[in-house]
Amino acid sequence: MTTAKRDTYTPETLLSVAVRVFNERGYDGTSMEHLSKAAGISKSSIYHHVSGKEELLRRAVSRALDGLFGILDEDHARVGSPADRLEHVVRRMVEVLISELPYVTLLLRVRGNTGTERWALERRREFDHRVAELLKAAAADGDIRDDVEVRLATRLVFGMVNSIVEWYRPDGRGMGEREVADAVVRVAFAGLRQG
Amino acid sequence: MTTAKRDTYTPETLLSVAVRVFNERGYDGTSMEHLSKAAGISKSSIYHHVSGKEELLRRAVSRALDGLFGILDEDHARVGSPADRLEHVVRRMVEVLISELPYVTLLLRVRGNTGTERWALERRREFDHRVAELLKAAAADGDIRDDVEVRLATRLVFGMVNSIVEWYRPDGRGMGEREVADAVVRVAFAGLRQG
DNA sequence: GTCTATATTACGATAGAC
DNA sequence: GTCTATCGTAATATAGAC
Numbered sequence: 453m454t455t456a457k458r459d460t461y462t463p464e465t466l467l468s469v470a471v472r473v474f475n476e477r478g479y480d481g482t483s484m485e486h487l488s489k490a491a492g493i494s495k496s497s498i499y500h501h502v503s504g505k506e507e508l509l510r511r512a513v514s515r516a517l518d519g520l521f522g523i524l525d526e527d528h529a530r531v532g533s534p535a536d537r538l539e540h541v542v543r544r545m546v547e548v549l550i551s552e553l554p555y556v557t558l559l560l561r562v563r564g565n566t567g568t569e570r571w572a573l574e575r576r577r578e579f580d581h582r583v584a585e586l587l588k589a590a591a592a593d594g595d596i597r598d599d600v601e602v603r604l605a606t607r608l609v610f611g612m613v614n615s616i617v618e619w620y621r622p623d624g625r626g627m628g629e630r631e632v633a634d635a636v637v638r639v640a641f642a643g644l645r646q647g
Numbered sequence: 648m649t650t651a652k653r654d655t656y657t658p659e660t661l662l663s664v665a666v667r668v669f670n671e672r673g674y675d676g677t678s679m680e681h682l683s684k685a686a687g688i689s690k691s692s693i694y695h696h697v698s699g700k701e702e703l704l705r706r707a708v709s710r711a712l713d714g715l716f717g718i719l720d721e722d723h724a725r726v727g728s729p730a731d732r733l734e735h736v737v738r739r740m741v742e743v744l745i746s747e748l749p750y751v752t753l754l755l756r757v758r759g760n761t762g763t764e765r766w767a768l769e770r771r772r773e774f775d776h777r778v779a780e781l782l783k784a785a786a787a788d789g790d791i792r793d794d795v796e797v798r799l800a801t802r803l804v805f806g807m808v809n810s811i812v813e814w815y816r817p818d819g820r821g822m823g824e825r826e827v828a829d830a831v832v833r834v835a836f837a838g839l840r841q842g
Numbered sequence: 843g844t845c846t847a848t849a850t851t852a853c854g855a856t857a858g859a860c
Numbered sequence: 861g862t863c864t865a866t867c868g869t870a871a872t873a874t875a876g877a878c
Contacts, residue, residue: 460861478758480675484854497862499855561756563673597841600830604822608834611810612803619802627799635795639803643838646792655843678871692844694873 463501470508471554506568513572516559519548520579534589541583546633549616557617609640658696665703666749701763708767711754714743715774729784736778741828744811752812804835
């Protein structure tokens with residue numbers, strides 16, 4: 453490194469600002485002017501770092517997807533009984549949602565108006581399918597209740613896990629990843645009712 | 648009635664078209680041009696029926712909120728043990744979500760960029776709070792597991808229920824309201840694990 | 843009630859100076 | 861790397877004819 457670290461934007465640091473604004477106002481509700489104000493530089497300066505709004509979206513959802521797909525490559529997601537692997541994946545999904553909160557939040561709100569958004573939706577479906585397969589295998593082993601369709605059960609679990617982005621805020625001394633993950637796993641597998 | 652029913656738009660029929668497009672493209676991603684094409688009339692004709700885009704949004708989320716708050720006025724939501732009342736409310740939330748699907752979908756995606764959106768968010772919080780109180784009372788009775796915070800449990804249930812709008816489609820011979828409601832109540836209260 | 847035409851503003855993106 | 865100025869387009873909404 454020949455130059456000292458300068459206080460200027462890189463595509464990466466700009467991304468964190470942009471993602472925050474996207475999540476506050478929605479992607480379509482965010483103009484380059486909004487980003488410019490939030491970043492403290494002019495609109496045209498943003499174009500020096502990235503090709504446009506859509507590149508910021510692409511970078512953001514890619515990061516989220518990488519985190520999620522990474523879970524499926526972990527040892528505990530690949531060896532063991534389907535039920536144990538499923539529990540591991542659910543737990544890790546919560547952890548990734550929280551550690552990559554703004555990026556996953558944006559991913560989960562994508563609608564499909566642009567090419568990037570449609571690509572993101574497709575990859576999400578791919579991930580969902582992989583988890584559904586796991587739940588199906590656990591059901592075949594008799595570890596999952598048989599009075600609820602596997603497909604429907606998968607969707608309810610995803611609903612519960614994904615909803616975390618709607619309320620979890622890291623500020624202050626709130627709950628940690630571990631605490632939320634424990635609660636989700638408990639409620640998803642054992643239910644709310646006092647055992 | 649002095650005139651036969653004509654094949655023309657009213658604010659109500661126009662609303663159903665608009666809400667469908669809003670849900671497909673997102674509210675901010677939908678222009679009056681998009682609505683015009685979908686309704687088969689010109690942009691300016693839309694302004695004959697409603698004052699603008701935001702009125703369509705207001706009418707839509709109002710309808711959704713009326714359906715949800717209506718649940719709290721039902722007998723089974725007001726008398727009986729908190730646990731029974733909670734189960735009734737959860738079941739009815741699923742039914743209202745499904746019977747008013749496009750309207751509730753739109754409500755759940757509101758971000759807060761306009762006055763109407765902020766009003767909708769506030770009323771949603773009000774409803775959530777009412778249900779949280781119910782869950783709190785059930786927990787005080789010892790009917791809800793005590794190793795998960797009441798506040799967190801409420802959020803997970805809402806996550807599961809609200810996620811229905813992301814995948815439920817009434818087309819064809821899919822699941823009915825009753826089937827989905829049963830599944831949600833089972834998973835929420837008893838969990839996925841084979842009993 | 844619906845249309846064409848248009849006013850006006852906001853948007854994404856680029857040009858070119860420094 | 862950042863800026864001001866600006867281009868071309870698309871947005872919301874209105875005017876006024878039929």
